[in-house]
Amino acid sequence: MEYPINGSCQCGQVTYTLSKPPVAIAACHCKQCQKLSTSAFSITAMIDADAIDIHGEMSEWSRVAASGNTSSAKFCAVCANHIYHYNPSNPSHLMLKPSTLSDTSIINPTIHVWVSEKQDWYKIPEGALVYDTQP
Template structure:
């Protein structure tokens, strides 16, 4: 998760939205050419972006402090001690 003020994104993006099980709207921005998701966000809280780091050219500066949807993680994923976790979407 990152603050939108801390991120600079350039280029055209498409968007989709759906109503989540919580009743909140979940939206995603994605590349109109390859359809890779760049980030997800809640339109009611647009300053918090859930980045998809596989789309970043350099991830060496990323130090995750929050893990979402841990109820659906693969068994082999190791979450470091001391980070905040949420079973689903907070």
């Protein structure tokens, strides 16, 4: 894949350009991510904050994660589509929601976290790194 690649929320009010590949792509199976995605897991692309240029108004929501860290979400103020999550104590690393990319071919999670809460029917692909909780 060639970079940069573009992305946007569902309504197009928030747009962004990702200038370099993600560090890693992970699937989180925790109950909170299941609620967020309304599916078995949520996918995140771990990126450096300086790798993304975002335009448009976003809102923010935060919660305390099981780890004790704060998990903050940035999402479109109009359609509420999540763009990324981050830990405010480490704002240089973001967890981009890669389904918002115009080219989603990079989505291939090689890391699975919080598998202690995963849905029984989902089978993790062979060769993936697996963690019962957050590494």
